[in-house]
Amino acid sequence: MAEGAGSLGELEESFRRFAIHGDTKATGHDMTGKNFAKLCKDCKVIDGKNVTGTDVDIVFTKVKAKAARVITFEEFRLALKELAKKRFKELGEDEALEAVNALIAGKEPTLVGITKSAKAGAVDRLTDASKFTGSHKERFDETGKGRGKAGRENMVEHTGFVAAYKGKGTYDQKVKGSK
Numbered sequence: 001m002a003e004g005a006g007s008l009g010e011l012e013e014s015f016r017r018f019a020i021h022g023d024t025k026a027t028g029h030d031m032t033g034k035n036f037a038k039l040c041k042d043c044k045v046i047d048g049k050n051v052t053g054t055d056v057d058i059v060f061t062k063v064k065a066k067a068a069r070v071i072t073f074e075e076f077r078l079a080l081k082e083l084a085k086k087r088f089k090e091l092g093e094d095e096a097l098e099a100v101n102a103l104i105a106g107k108e109p110t111l112v113g114i115t116k117s118a119k120a121g122a123v124d125r126l127t128d129a130s131k132f133t134g135s136h137k138e139r140f141d142e143t144g145k146g147r148g149k150a151g152r153e154n155m156v157e158h159t160g161f162v163a164a165y166k167g168k169g170t171y172d173q174k175v176k177g178s179k
């Protein structure tokens with residue numbers, strides 16, 4: 001009896017996890033048809049032969065209250081009883097229900113198809129500051145770190161040389177070195 005109570009707790013926990021999946025306002029006390037279909041698909045209740053997505057939708061509509069859009073945990077258990085008969089035809093009613101409960105107990109929604117950041121060749125090339133040329137190159141130092149305002153604006157240096165003069169600071173060496 002304790003094992004049945006434990007699996008019922010796991011079943012209820014799975015119900016709660018799927019009920020709140022994808023809905024920030026969900027309380028976990030009732031489940032939408034979309035989340036019920038996701039539960040059936042993720043937990044392999046839908047097998048494509050005996051139980052299809054259409055069967056799941058029909059059972060959901062059958063067990064919910066007439067005007068309601070959601071099912072409670074008790075209605076969820078009735079729906080599982082209906083689906084168990086279809087999914088495990090060769091087993092008795094109780095064994096089929098146990099098998100379906102075992103498929104669902106302790107499971108949580110899978111996150112399939114979550115978008116990851118793409119690392120395409122063009123993205124790497126366009127964000128690599130070492131490959132920049134012209135005026136854009138001046139905005140970054142040798143390590144690729146941005147220079148901030150100094151990289152965006154021409155800062156006036158009062159040295160007497162024109163901007164970007166490569167031989168700056170060599171005058172004294174040339175004059176003193178030639179004597």
